[in-house]
Amino acid sequence: MIDDMMADVKNNRALILEDxxxxxxxxxxxIDAIEAQHGVRLMRGVRSYYRQLNGxxxxxxxxxxxRIKSIKRLHADYDEPICGIVNMCTLEEIMVASSELFGSVWxxxxxAFAKAELACFRPFDRNVEEALVGLLCRNGQIRDSxxxxxxxxxxxxxxxxxxxxxxxxxxxxxxxLWWQESFALRPGGIGRIxxxxxxSQLFPAENFSEFE
Numbered sequence: 001m002i003d004d005m006m007a008d009v010k011n012n013r014a015l016i017l018e019d020x021x022x023x024x025x026x027x028x029x030x031i032d033a034i035e036a037q038h039g040v041r042l043m044r045g046v047r048s049y050y051r052q053l054n055g056x057x058x059x060x061x062x063x064x065x066x067r068i069k070s071i072k073r074l075h076a077d078y079d080e081p082i083c084g085i086v087n088m089c090t091l092e093e094i095m096v097a098s099s100e101l102f103g104s105v106w107x108x109x110x111x112a113f114a115k116a117e118l119a120c121f122r123p124f125d126r127n128v129e130e131a132l133v134g135l136l137c138r139n140g141q142i143r144d145s146x147x148x149x150x151x152x153x154x155x156x157x158x159x160x161x162x163x164x165x166x167x168x169x170x171x172x173x174x175x176x177l178w179w180q181e182s183f184a185l186r187p188g189g190i191g192r193i194x195x196x197x198x199x200s201q202l203f204p205a206e207n208f209s210e211f212e
Contacts, residue, residue, distance in 0.1 A: 002056055005171040009060045009084070014070070014202055016063050023055035023090060031091065038095040040137060045144035049163040055090035058175055059083070074197055082198050084175035087126045094122045094135060094142065105151045114155045121147065121156065125170075127180050133159070133166075148184035159184045169210035174199060186211045 002022055010017045026034075031050055035041050042050070061083035062071065071082065097119070101107060107115055120136040124146070127133075131150045136143050146166055147156040159166065161183070173179035176199055178191035186192075192211070199206055 001167055001171050002053065002058075005174060006058060008203065009058070009174060012202060014063055015060050017058075017060050019057055019059040021055070021057040023053060025052045026050050026054050026091060034091055034095065039140060040095055041141045043141060043144045045162045045164070046135065046142050049167075050091045053088070055093075056086055056088040058086040060174070071198065071201055074194060080194065081177060083177060084173070084179075085127050085177065086170065086175040089124050094124055097121070097137075098123050101149075106149070109152050109154045111154070117156050118149075121149065125180070127175060128177055131178075131180060133180050133184075148180055150181070157184045165210060172199075172206055172208055172210055174203065183211060 006017065006020050006022075009015055010020070028047075028051070031042065031047060061081075074080070098121075101118055101121065101123075102115075107118055110118060117136070120138050121132075121134045122137050122142060123132045123134045125133040131148065133146055133148055135146060144162045146159040146161055146163065148159050149156050159180075161169070166183075169183045170179070173183070173195060176195050178189075179195055182189035182192040182195050195211075196208060199208075
């Protein structure tokens with residue numbers, strides 16, 4: 001699925017694929033060893049994902065000024081960036097909680113309950129600097145459900161999706177900027193209009209079924 005998405009981007013003459021990396025999936029023995037090292041277990045869906053992939057990086061952008069003129073813009077007075085980013089963590093990386101989230105703009109608006117949730121949050125994928133998608137680690141186990149977090153938010157948003165659906169939505173969006181918010185807040189989200197407007201022009205066959 002990820003390989004097909006990268007091939008779509010690479011073969012699109014309007015785009016430049018700047019970076020592409022797919023980490024080879026882990027064996028059960030390798031996953032067991034990492035779990036034992038950190039004293040944390042994975043739920044079935046997370047384990048299944050890391051058997052297939054272990055870290056993904058994709059970066060693409062519109063090719064040139066000539067190509068930019070061929071794309072119908074939403075805003076006549078603003079050239080919004082037309083690009084995509086995927087930066088999914090390796091299993092080793094999600095085993096460690098991120099210290100950057102505490103005592104900063106990430107948690108300054110949160111009450112005690114939300115901060116307790118944040119303490120369980122393990123960053124999994126980053127599409128823009130201002131937001132993260134992550135998994136929760138509770139009682140020594142990383143759960144299957146995904147959560148969306150933005151800087152200055154009052155709470156984590158349950159994305160109502162497991163990793164399998166998340167990957168399908170990612171591939172439909174091609175990692176377009178702010179796609180995660182559109183998915184988390186489906187069928188709304190402030191980025192939904194831009195996502196559909198530009199990805200539909202670049203990939204006319206896309207139907208965005210996972211965003212309904």
